[in-house]
Amino acid sequence: IMMFLRCHRSKSVWAALCVLVLCWLYIFPVYRMPSDKEIVDEVLRQGQTWRRNQTGIDLYRKLLTECCDPKRMFAVTKENSPLGKVLWYDGELYHYHTVNNETYPFFVQDIPLQLPLKKCSVVGNGGMLKNSACGRDIDQADFVMRCNLPPLSKEYVNDVGTRTHLVTANPSIIEKSFQNLLWSRKAFVESMKAYGSSYIYMPAFSMKPGTDPSLRAYHALADSASNQTVLFANPDFLKKVGHFWKRRGVHGKRLSTGLFLVSLALGLCDEVTAYGFWPFATGLDEQPVSHHYYDNVLPSSGFHAMPEEFLQLWQLHKSGTLRVRVGPCVHHVDE
Amino acid sequence: MGYSDPTAGRDLLGNRSLCFIFICAFGLVTLVQQILYGKNYIKSGQQFTRLKGDEVGNWSGIVSYPDDGGMKPARNGRKRYLDSSDGSLQFNSTACRELRQEIMDVKVLSMVKTSELFERWRNLQACAWEQSKEETNNFKMSLSRCCNAPSFLFTTRRNTPSGTKLRYEVDTSGILHISPEIFKMFPDDMPYSKSQFKKCAVIGNGGIVKNSKCGNEINSADFVFRCNIPPISDKYSVDVGSRTDLVTINPSIITERFQKLEKWRRPFYDVLQNYENSSLVLPAFYNTRNTDVSFRVKYMLDDFGSARGVFFFHPQYLLNTQRFWAVQGVRAKRLSSGLMLATAALELCEEVHLYGFWAFPMNPSGIFVTHHYYDNVKPRPGFHAMPHEIFNFLHMHARGILHVHTGVCR
Numbered sequence: 001i002m003m004f005l006r007c008h009r010s011k012s013v014w015a016a017l018c019v020l021v022l023c024w025l026y027i028f029p030v031y032r033m034p035s036d037k038e039i040v041d042e043v044l045r046q047g048q049t050w051r052r053n054q055t056g057i058d059l060y061r062k063l064l065t066e067c068c069d070p071k072r073m074f075a076v077t078k079e080n081s082p083l084g085k086v087l088w089y090d091g092e093l094y095h096y097h098t099v100n101n102e103t104y105p106f107f108v109q110d111i112p113l114q115l116p117l118k119k120c121s122v123v124g125n126g127g128m129l130k131n132s133a134c135g136r137d138i139d140q141a142d143f144v145m146r147c148n149l150p151p152l153s154k155e156y157v158n159d160v161g162t163r164t165h166l167v168t169a170n171p172s173i174i175e176k177s178f179q180n181l182l183w184s185r186k187a188f189v190e191s192m193k194a195y196g197s198s199y200i201y202m203p204a205f206s207m208k209p210g211t212d213p214s215l216r217a218y219h220a221l222a223d224s225a226s227n228q229t230v231l232f233a234n235p236d237f238l239k240k241v242g243h244f245w246k247r248r249g250v251h252g253k254r255l256s257t258g259l260f261l262v263s264l265a266l267g268l269c270d271e272v273t274a275y276g277f278w279p280f281a282t283g284l285d286e287q288p289v290s291h292h293y294y295d296n297v298l299p300s301s302g303f304h305a306m307p308e309e310f311l312q313l314w315q316l317h318k319s320g321t322l323r324v325r326v327g328p329c330v331h332h333v334d335e
Numbered sequence: 336m337g338y339s340d341p342t343a344g345r346d347l348l349g350n351r352s353l354c355f356i357f358i359c360a361f362g363l364v365t366l367v368q369q370i371l372y373g374k375n376y377i378k379s380g381q382q383f384t385r386l387k388g389d390e391v392g393n394w395s396g397i398v399s400y401p402d403d404g405g406m407k408p409a410r411n412g413r414k415r416y417l418d419s420s421d422g423s424l425q426f427n428s429t430a431c432r433e434l435r436q437e438i439m440d441v442k443v444l445s446m447v448k449t450s451e452l453f454e455r456w457r458n459l460q461a462c463a464w465e466q467s468k469e470e471t472n473n474f475k476m477s478l479s480r481c482c483n484a485p486s487f488l489f490t491t492r493r494n495t496p497s498g499t500k501l502r503y504e505v506d507t508s509g510i511l512h513i514s515p516e517i518f519k520m521f522p523d524d525m526p527y528s529k530s531q532f533k534k535c536a537v538i539g540n541g542g543i544v545k546n547s548k549c550g551n552e553i554n555s556a557d558f559v560f561r562c563n564i565p566p567i568s569d570k571y572s573v574d575v576g577s578r579t580d581l582v583t584i585n586p587s588i589i590t591e592r593f594q595k596l597e598k599w600r601r602p603f604y605d606v607l608q609n610y611e612n613s614s615l616v617l618p619a620f621y622n623t624r625n626t627d628v629s630f631r632v633k634y635m636l637d638d639f640g641s642a643r644g645v646f647f648f649h650p651q652y653l654l655n656t657q658r659f660w661a662v663q664g665v666r667a668k669r670l671s672s673g674l675m676l677a678t679a680a681l682e683l684c685e686e687v688h689l690y691g692f693w694a695f696p697m698n699p700s701g702i703f704v705t706h707h708y709y710d711n712v713k714p715r716p717g718f719h720a721m722p723h724e725i726f727n728f729l730h731m732h733a734r735g736i737l738h739v740h741t742g743v744c745r
Contacts, residue, residue, distance in 0.1 A: 182597060182627075182631070183630070183631065183634045184634040184637060184638055185600070185634075185635075185638050186637065186638040189638070212597075215598070216597065216598065219598045219599050219600070220600075222599075222601070223599060223600045223601040223604075224638075
C-alpha cells in the first residue's frame with residue numbers, strides 16, 4: 001500500500017489522509033471502554049471500603065468553583081440574570097432567550113440554599129437501587145437530590161427514601177406524561193406533592209421546546225398555591241459543567257442529569273454520596289438489573305454516555321472525593 | 336409602438352357594463368322599497384333616512400342627522416301621553432293598542448328615523464307591559480319547532496353520542512370527532528327543561544342599563560342570564576344586580592385576557608368566583624379556534640375542584656336560531672350572544688325580561704349612552720347586527736312576548 005501511495009507523489013493526498021485519520025481518531029478515540037465485566041470486577045475488588053479524602057474534596061470544589069461557580073450560577077436568578085440578559089440555550093445551536101418582563105418575575109432573587117451543605121445524597125434512578133434498602137441512608141443526609149421526578153410511592157420508600165430537597169424535572173417528562181400541562185394540570189400538581197417542599201430544578205433554557213412546558217410547570221404550581229419553588233437551570237452553568245467533564249473524557253452529546261447533580265453537589269456539599277448510579281445491564285451478582293428502579297425502559301441510545309460517566313464517578317470514589325454506593329446498603333456495617 | 340388594443344372600445348360585459356348593470360339593479364331595488372314602504376314616508380312627511388344596522392361604529396361621534404324628533408309636538412296631531420315612563424296605562428287599553436300598533440307599523444328599521452322610533456318607544460312606556468299568552472305561545476311553538484332549546488341548547492351525552500362527527504358552526508369544513516375524552520365533559524342531559532323558570536332576566540351589556548337601578552328587580556328573577564362575563568362588582572350591581580345563573584364566555588376574551596389559559600389559570604378562576612355558582616356556557620364548537628380554549632376552561636375548573644357547570648352551545652342549535660332570526664329580518668355574520676340567550680330564555684322561561692339591550696348611541700330620550708355599561712369599547716363593525724336585533728325585541732315587546740326594559744326601575 002505504501003508503494004502504491006508513494007507512486008502518486010502527491011502531497012495533497014497525504015494531507016487529506018492525515019486529516020481523515022485525525023478526524024477518525026477524534027471521533028472514535030483509541031481509548032477503549034473497559035467491558036462491563038471488567039468494571040464489575042473492579043467494583044468488587046474495591047468492595048465497601050471507602051476513605052474520605054478532604055484534599056480531593058477541596059480540590060474538586062475549587063476546580064468546579066473556578067470553572068462553573070455553582071454557588072452563584074447553578075440556577076437562573078434575578079442576581080445573575082437581570083432584565084435584558086441573553087441566555088444562550090446550551091442544548092441547541094444559535095438559540096437564545098432574552099430575559100424579559102414576562103420571564104424575569106419567575107426567577108428567584110438569589111440562590112435560596114443555606115450554604116455550605118453538609119451531607120448530600122444524590123439519587124440516580126438506576127435499577128441497582130431496587131431491593132437495596134438504601135432508603136434510610138439516603139434520608140439521613142442533610143440535602144437529598146433526585147433526578148427527573150422519580151416515583152417515591154410506598155413500594156419504593158425502603159429503597160430510595162422519602163426526603164427530597166431538590167428534584168430535577170425534564171421538560172420532556174412534562175410533555176410526555178402531562179400533555180404539556182395544556183389540559184388538566186391536576187395530575188401534575190398531585191404527583192409533585194410527593195416531593196414535599198423541595199426545589200424543582202428545570203432546565204428550561206436548554207432546549208427550545210422545553211421552555212414553554214417549564215414555564216407552564218411554574219404556572220401550574222403557583223396557581224395551585226404549592227409550596228414548591230421552581231428553579232430554572234442556568235444554561236451557562238450546564239454548558240460549563242459539560243465542558244468540564246468533556247475535558248475529563250466524557251463524550252456523550254449531553255451529560256446525564258445525574259452527573260450534573262453530582263457536579264452541583266461536589267460544589268455545594270462537604271460530603272457527597274451517590275446512590276443508584278449503575279448504567280449496566282448486569283449487577284455485581286451477575287444478575288440482570290433493570291434500567292430504572294421503577295421500570296426497564298431504555299433511553300434513546302447515543303444521547304448520554306452513561307458508562308463513561310460512571311467511570312468518572314468511580315475514579316472520584318476511589319480517590320475519596322465522593323462515595324458511590326453500589327449494591328445493597330448494609331446498615332450494621334457503616335457508621 | 337402604435338399598437339392599440341382592438342377590443343378596448345367594445346367592452347363586451349367588461350368592467351363598464353357590469354358597473355352599469357349594478358347601478359341599474361341598485362336603483363331598481365330602491366324604487367321597489369319606495370313603493371312598498373313609501374306610504375308612511377309620504378304621510379308623515381318625514382325625511383327618509385337609510386340606517387344601516389352594521390354601521391354602529393360610525394355613530395360614536397357626530398350625529399349625522401338632527402335629533403329633533405323628541406322636541407316636536409306629537410306627529411299627526413295625535414295626543415301625546417305625558418309622563419310617558421310611568422306605565423300607568425293598561426297594556427290592552429285602546430290607547431296602548433294604538434301605541435303598540437305604532438311600533439309594529441315600523442316594518443323595517445330603515446323605514447323611519449331613529450328619533451321617530453325612539454319617540455314611539457317612549458310613548459309606549461306609558462303602558463304597563465303585560466304578557467300576551469297567545470302571542471307568546473305561538474312564538475314558543477315556532478321556536479321549539481326550529482331550535483328546541485330544552486334538548487339541543489348544549490351538547491349533552493344524550494344528543495351527542497361518543498363518536499359523533501360534530502360539524503362546526505362556521506368552519507363548515509371543520510369536523511370534530513367526539514372522542515370519549517370529550518364526551519366525558521358533556522353533561523348527561525340538558526340541565527333545564529321547557530318553561531322551567533317563571534321569570535327570567537337576560538342582561539345585555541348595553542350602556543342603557545347604567546344608572547337604571549334595576550339591580551334589585553334583576554336579582555328577584557328566578558333565573559338570570561348574562562353575556563360575556565361582565566363585571567358585576569359593587570359599583571355596577573345596583574344597576575345590573577349580582578345574581579347570575581348562567582353566563583356565557585366568549586373564548587376570545589380568554590385568548591386575549593388570559594393567554595388561552597396556557598399560562599396562569601388562577602386569575603381567570605378568581606374572576607369566575609364573582610359569579611357565585613352560575614354555570615358557564617361557551618361556544619366551543621363555533622369555530623376550530625374556540626374548541627381548545629373552551630375545553631381548557633372545563634379542565635381548569637375540574638383541577639380546582641369546582642362544581643360549576645360548564646356547557647358548550649350545540650352548533651346545530653346556534654345554526655338553527657341563526658336561520659330562525661334571519662327569517663325575522665336579523666341578518667348578520669353572527670348573532671350576538673345576547674340574542675342567543677334571549678332565544679333560549681324564551682323557551683326555558685315563562686316570562687322573559689331583557690335589561691341592557693340597546694344598540695343605539697343614545698337612549699330613547701336622546702341622551703348619549705356608552706356602548707357597554709362598564710366601558711365604551713365598540714365592537715368590530717359589520718359583525719353583529721345589533722340595531723336589527725333590538726328592533727326585533729321592541730316589536731316583540733309590543734306584541735307582548737317579552738319585556739324590554741330601557742328605563743329606570745322603581
